[in-house]
Amino acid sequence: MRSEIVVPLLIRDLTEADLLRCGWSGSRLHLDHVARELRRDDAEYLVACAARSGLPVGKGLIDYRKTAGAGTLGQLAVHPALQSCGIGTAVVLAAEERIRARGLPHAELSVEVGNPRARALYERLGYVAYGSEPDGWDEEAPDGSIRRYETTCVLMRKPITRTPATPARPRTAPPAPPPSG
Template sequence: MHDVRIEVGLAVRDLEPTDLADLDWSGGPHHIRALAAAYERSFADQVELVLITLGNGLPIAVGAVDFAKRDAAGELWMLSVRDEWQSLGVGTILITELEDRIRRRGLSRATLGVEHDNPRAAALYQRLGYVQDGLVLDGWPEGPGRSYATVCFTYSKPLSLTGAI
């Protein structure tokens, strides 16, 4: 038996409208519409959207930071990593990039929410220094006349304005 190590080049960049067609894995058509609406909000400087791709341009992670939702903080939001790329450090790269964008705005706190039934994501956030600080009822439209409701734990993390903690 041999240990094998494979290095893969990744690119971290802003999401573009043309990327939306390749994000069906990220949460279905309602999530794509939410990403498109968030992209529109980016023109008002309220949101930044980040995409991580393989060297061939294939998207493997997407996420956003909302600067309008919380005072003096950026809220990480709509985080998604392709299933086959989970637990390989891609989520950490995505969160680190979003935190850097919060710092660039001169803000020193990141917040996020995670559904109560997503312990893997909660464990990642805790490993990255996020502390659970609340519980909220959240939800979003799922189609005409339908909404999804869930309980989310809220987390926050102080950010050093000089770099990662």
């Protein structure tokens, strides 16, 4: 038997309290870093939550400092049990709305060369590769030690256009039928 369950999502600002339930998104080291970054005024963290329970199931960063004229998306993560359900798409689209609201012309992100599923998602959403660069960050090993993770990331960009409000067309009554007679 197969059944489908629909869980409404709420996307809002991530809070420090949410991090207690985001262990799926990274190590203690990563979550401590996110907690510090929440205090920045040139960045926003979003969280996708199950609307009724408030359980975090996806998250992402918008960094307004990294690239002039763009909001740079980063640290995008979806609970492993819920990947490929549209949550990542919802987080990216919500981030793009925030970037658009600031009047910035582009959204940017980077994706590891070894992550073709994520790259395919970003391409479906309209992001185009324009280069690559080495990247790295500290990560916590299973034994608690800290090591440097080095990788190469593909840089991707998408124009964020302001969607002008289109005025509603006035409704007109259909022409009256000719008099019968």
